[in-house]
Amino acid sequence: MTELTELMKKHVSVRSFTGEVIPEEDMTEILKAGQAASSWKNFQSYSIIKVRSQETKQAIYDLQQQPWILSCDTFLLMVGDLKRAELATKLHAEQFHADGAENLLISSVDTALVGQNILLAAESMGYGGVMIGLVRQSSKELSELLHLPDYTYPIFGIALGVPKRHNPAKPRLPLEAVVFEERYQEQDAQVIHDFDAVQTEYAGARQTELWSERIAQQFGAPESPVTAEHLKQQKLL
Ligand SMILES: Cc1cc2nc3c(=O)[nH]c(=O)nc-3n(C[C@H](O)[C@H](O)[C@H](O)COP(=O)(O)O)c2cc1C
Known part of the structure; x- marks a missing residue:
C-alpha cells in the first residue's frame, strides 16, 4: 500500500461543493498532472475547455440540468480532439482521415486518461468532483456554445470544487x-x-x-x- 493507492481506493464522486474557489495555481497543478497521462503515440488527442464563469456554467446547466454544474468552482469539458492531427497531417499528406472506430477509441481513451488523472490530482489536494458524461445528450448544442470545430467532440465534463460532503465510497x-x-x-x-x-x-x-x-x-x-x-x-x- 502506498499513499497514492490509498487515495485511489478512497475515491468517491463529489456532487456538493462549499462554493470556495480553487486557486489558479492549484488548478494549473491539477491540469499539468492531467497532461502527464499516457497518450496514444503521445498524440495527445484531447483538449480541455476550462469554464469558471457563472454565465457559461449556467448555459451548460441549461443544456444538462445537473446542479453540480452550477455549484462547482470549475467545470472542465473534456473534448476528444483530432483538430491538431489535421494540422499535422496536412503538413505531410494530401488526405486527412479522422473518421472511424479506431480513431474514436484513440481520442476517447486519451481524453479519459487525462480526465482520471485530473480527478485524482484534485482529490490528492483536498478537492473533489464528478465526471458528467450526460452532457453528450446535448453534444451539438454544447459544441456550438463552446465553439468546438470539426474533428472535436465533447466526451464528458468534470465538475470540480471544495467538497461540502463526501458520501461513503x-x-x-x-x-x-x-x-x-x-x-x-x-x-x-x-x-x-x-x-x-x-x-x-x-x-x-x-x-x-x-x-x-x-x-x-x-x-x-x-x-x-x-x-x-x-x-x-x-x-x-
Ligand atoms: C464517463 C463518466 C461519466 C459520468 N457521468 C455522470 C453524470 O452525468 N452525472 C453524474 O452525477 N455522475 C456521473 N458519473 C459518475 C458515476 O456515476 C460514478 O463515478 C459512479 O457511480 C461510481 O461512483 P463513485 O465515482 O462515487 O465511486 C460519470 C462517471 C464517468 C466515469
Missing part, C-alpha cells in the same frame, strides 16, 4: 468478478444478483432501482442516435 464488484487469471471466464447471472444485493445494502433507502435494472435501462434499448449523429457532423464517424 461506493462498492465495487469483487476483484475476481472483473480480473481473470490467464484467460477470460464467462460468468452466470449469479454475479449480477450478488452485486445487486451489495449495491442495495449500500444505497439503503436511497435506492430506487436495482443496479442491474439501471444497466437494463441503458442497454435494453438501442442507444440514442444523438451522439452518433453529432460524431458524423464533426466528421469523426
Whole structure:
C-alpha cells in the first residue's frame, strides 16, 4: 500500500461543493498532472475547455440540468480532439482521415486518461468532483456554445470544487468478478444478483432501482442516435 493507492481506493464522486474557489495555481497543478497521462503515440488527442464563469456554467446547466454544474468552482469539458492531427497531417499528406472506430477509441481513451488523472490530482489536494458524461445528450448544442470545430467532440465534463460532503465510497464488484487469471471466464447471472444485493445494502433507502435494472435501462434499448449523429457532423464517424 502506498499513499497514492490509498487515495485511489478512497475515491468517491463529489456532487456538493462549499462554493470556495480553487486557486489558479492549484488548478494549473491539477491540469499539468492531467497532461502527464499516457497518450496514444503521445498524440495527445484531447483538449480541455476550462469554464469558471457563472454565465457559461449556467448555459451548460441549461443544456444538462445537473446542479453540480452550477455549484462547482470549475467545470472542465473534456473534448476528444483530432483538430491538431489535421494540422499535422496536412503538413505531410494530401488526405486527412479522422473518421472511424479506431480513431474514436484513440481520442476517447486519451481524453479519459487525462480526465482520471485530473480527478485524482484534485482529490490528492483536498478537492473533489464528478465526471458528467450526460452532457453528450446535448453534444451539438454544447459544441456550438463552446465553439468546438470539426474533428472535436465533447466526451464528458468534470465538475470540480471544495467538497461540502463526501458520501461513503461506493462498492465495487469483487476483484475476481472483473480480473481473470490467464484467460477470460464467462460468468452466470449469479454475479449480477450478488452485486445487486451489495449495491442495495449500500444505497439503503436511497435506492430506487436495482443496479442491474439501471444497466437494463441503458442497454435494453438501442442507444440514442444523438451522439452518433453529432460524431458524423464533426466528421469523426
Ligand atoms: C464517463 C463518466 C461519466 C459520468 N457521468 C455522470 C453524470 O452525468 N452525472 C453524474 O452525477 N455522475 C456521473 N458519473 C459518475 C458515476 O456515476 C460514478 O463515478 C459512479 O457511480 C461510481 O461512483 P463513485 O465515482 O462515487 O465511486 C460519470 C462517471 C464517468 C466515469
